[in-house]
Amino acid sequence: xxxxxxxxxxxxxxxxxxxxxxxxxxxxxxxxxxxxxxxxxxxxxxxxxxxxxxxxxxxxxxxxxxxxxxxxxxxxxxxxxxxxxxxxxxxxxxxxxxxxxxxxxxxxxxxxxxxxxxxxxxxxxxxxxxxxxxxxxxxxxxxxxxxxxxxxxxxxxxxxxxxxxxxxxxxxxxxxxxxxxxxxxxxxxxxxxxxxxxxxxxxxxxxxxxxxxxxxxxxxxxxxxxxxxxxxxxxxxxxxxxxxxxxxxxxxxxxxxxxxxxxxxxxxxxxxxxxxxxxxxxxxxxxxxxxxxxxxxxxxxxxxxxxxxxxxxxxxxxxxxxx
Amino acid sequence: xxxxxxxxxxxxxxxxxxxxxxxxxxxxxxxxxxxxxxxxxxxxxxxxxxxxxxxxxxxxxxxxxxxxxxxxxxxxxxxxxxxxxxxxxxxxxxxxxxxxxxxxxxxxxxxxxxxxxxxxxxxxxxxxxxxxxxxxxxxxxxxxxxxxxxxxxxxxxxxxxxxxxxxxxxxxxxxxxxxxxxxxxxxxxxxxxxxxxxxxxxxxxxxxxxxxxxxxxxxxxxxxxxxxxxxxxxxxxxxxxxxxxxxxxxxxxxxxxxxxxxxxxxxxxxxxxxxxxxxxxxxxxxxxxxxxxxxxxxxxxxxxxxxxxxxxxxxxxxxxxx
Numbered sequence: 001x002x003x004x005x006x007x008x009x010x011x012x013x014x015x016x017x018x019x020x021x022x023x024x025x026x027x028x029x030x031x032x033x034x035x036x037x038x039x040x041x042x043x044x045x046x047x048x049x050x051x052x053x054x055x056x057x058x059x060x061x062x063x064x065x066x067x068x069x070x071x072x073x074x075x076x077x078x079x080x081x082x083x084x085x086x087x088x089x090x091x092x093x094x095x096x097x098x099x100x101x102x103x104x105x106x107x108x109x110x111x112x113x114x115x116x117x118x119x120x121x122x123x124x125x126x127x128x129x130x131x132x133x134x135x136x137x138x139x140x141x142x143x144x145x146x147x148x149x150x151x152x153x154x155x156x157x158x159x160x161x162x163x164x165x166x167x168x169x170x171x172x173x174x175x176x177x178x179x180x181x182x183x184x185x186x187x188x189x190x191x192x193x194x195x196x197x198x199x200x201x202x203x204x205x206x207x208x209x210x211x212x213x214x215x216x217x218x219x220x221x222x223x224x225x226x227x228x229x230x231x232x233x234x235x236x237x238x239x240x241x242x243x244x245x246x247x248x249x250x251x252x253x254x255x256x257x258x259x260x261x262x263x264x265x266x267x268x269x270x271x272x273x274x275x276x277x278x279x280x281x282x283x284x285x286x287x288x289x290x291x292x293x294x295x296x297x298x299x300x301x302x303x304x305x306x307x308x309x310x311x312x313x314x315x316x317x318x319x320x321x322x323x
Numbered sequence: 324x325x326x327x328x329x330x331x332x333x334x335x336x337x338x339x340x341x342x343x344x345x346x347x348x349x350x351x352x353x354x355x356x357x358x359x360x361x362x363x364x365x366x367x368x369x370x371x372x373x374x375x376x377x378x379x380x381x382x383x384x385x386x387x388x389x390x391x392x393x394x395x396x397x398x399x400x401x402x403x404x405x406x407x408x409x410x411x412x413x414x415x416x417x418x419x420x421x422x423x424x425x426x427x428x429x430x431x432x433x434x435x436x437x438x439x440x441x442x443x444x445x446x447x448x449x450x451x452x453x454x455x456x457x458x459x460x461x462x463x464x465x466x467x468x469x470x471x472x473x474x475x476x477x478x479x480x481x482x483x484x485x486x487x488x489x490x491x492x493x494x495x496x497x498x499x500x501x502x503x504x505x506x507x508x509x510x511x512x513x514x515x516x517x518x519x520x521x522x523x524x525x526x527x528x529x530x531x532x533x534x535x536x537x538x539x540x541x542x543x544x545x546x547x548x549x550x551x552x553x554x555x556x557x558x559x560x561x562x563x564x565x566x567x568x569x570x571x572x573x574x575x576x577x578x579x580x581x582x583x584x585x586x587x588x589x590x591x592x593x594x595x596x597x598x599x600x601x602x603x604x605x606x607x608x609x610x611x612x613x614x615x616x617x618x619x620x621x622x623x624x625x626x627x628x629x630x631x632x633x634x635x636x637x638x639x640x641x642x643x644x645x
């Protein structure tokens with residue numbers, strides 16, 4: 001694909017936004033100002049930005065669970081932060097929190113607290129796309145751990161057998177919660193799973209945003225014509241499974257040090273822009289500062305917003321529509 | 324008005340509604356060719372056949388897909404065949420379909436009908452004979468329908484397709500060929516029981532197989548002048564608490580029947596509600612008969628041992644009026 005200078009700057013802005021969003025959440029959560037468990041995607045910005053930036057108007061996405069800053073971009077960051085804090089201003093009224101969300105306008109979800117279920121439900125969205133001849137594709141994401149859920153196998157078979165307009169991406173960061181992926185999976189190349197179900201697939205470097213964009217661009221074009229495929233992106237998880245998870249207990253931390261030094265997608269893009277004189281240090285620093293401030297502002301707004309009333313939670317209209 | 328078998332009453336409503344509502348899709352295993360599908364029992368007009376979708380043997384997967392398709396605006400009828408297999412689709416039915424409206428703050432709705440045949444009576448063995456309605460009473464957001472007649476089958480299925488809540492539609496596998504009069508364009512209001520016959524001495528509450536047995540027992544006790552009011556709940560969730568209370572206040576003596584193992588089933592819920600509402604009027608404690616608290620064996624003779632018999636029901640009615 002061909003990119004203009006502005007395209008590159010926009011990609012850098014998104015990468016920086018995603019990084020700053022995660023860092024602000026980390027800061028507020030670890031200092032006790034933000035309630036709840038957080039599952040950061042620090043280090044994974046190339047994957048989430050690369051994928052979400054390729055979504056066109058008619059497409060739909062059910063992402064894996066670390067793409068949170070980009071989910072926030074689709075829904076409005078203040079509404080997403082409010083949702084993960086259980087606030088009334090959240091885009092699901094605070095009832096979902098981080099795991100059960102749905103937003104029709106954003107073409108997002110529904111997600112599920114059961115790993116694998118959201119992906120299986122997304123097969124139904126893809127079926128609707130095929131039946132109604134929607135001009136678009138459905139992007140379904142899962143982590144290396146979720147790939148082992150039985151219902152995921154059923155979903156992959158349904159996609160292949162029914163020939164659905166899907167791009168399925170695997171975010172393989174090598175860790176299924178606190179288990180090494182290769183200790184709990186029979187494969188090292190996770191994309192082979194797709195071949196087992198009859199879906200063409202490949203494995204790619206998920207730490208390079210331009211690689212992710214190219215791969216998704218091609219796969220999504222095929223999917224919009226009704227040809228499903230699966231892409232595995234290999235990435236590195238910098239943090240533990242959740243914020244506060246003492247990952248030194250189960251991980252060789254040199255893996256994390258190496259990734260931070262050599263596979264930082266934000267740093268790589270910054271070096272690229274400087275090397276090609278597309279921007280100066282000052283201009284890039286200004287972008288970082290602006291994104292940081294934006295995330296802080298949305299965080300403060302969400303933190304100060306009200307909780308749901310008990311009456312909201314007990315509203316019978318949430319249980320049954322009129323018969 | 325016409326006399327029809329339950330199976331045909333169902334098919335005709337499905338065919339009519341599929342012609343009118345282009346979003347209805349019918350998803351089932353081996354539905355195109357076999358005697359259970361378009362090749363036999365599922366008689367549907369040609370023009371809707373492209374919305375009849377053959378599913379692989381993966382109940383968890385295609386039930387979840389039907390939930391997703393419903394959220395996406397389709398109106399799926401998801402045929403799980405045997406009610407026992409709802410256990411494979413439990414996540415989709417209870418954890419997703421019943422709960423998505425709530426957890427998305429009313430942004431998602433799930434107008435899906437999960438269809439299955441339940442119950443004993445054909446020597447189906449351990450995993451093809453369960454009556455599952457009790458399993459799903461604790462799923463607020465779900466509607467559970469258990470029609471016993473051709474009219475109620477047509478009326479409830481039409482009602483199910485005309486509203487937006489997820490429905491578990493349970494037919495009884497011994498009743499598919501049972502005939503009954505079906506009024507044209509019949510719709511049964513959801514959550515309303517049917518007073519099948521009025522009486523003054525004893526209220527009997529039963530549906531499907533247990534209702535058929537109850538009707539035989541009632542004929543016997545009527546010969547001795549015992550007047551029985553028979554109520555068919557028709558829906559297990561939500562259920563018609565008012566109709567049960569009105570009858571219990573009239574007769575003061577209630578017998579509730581349940582095919583599934585007695586402990587913790589719908590009869591317990593109905594009994595608690597009736598006792599709360601009618602304590603002053605009850606002449607005896609609410610009585611229940613249910614399946615034995617064990618598993619279902621293979622073979623019709625052994626099957627009968629784990630379910631209330633006509634004689635058991637007759638004895639229970641007589642006991643209430645002593």
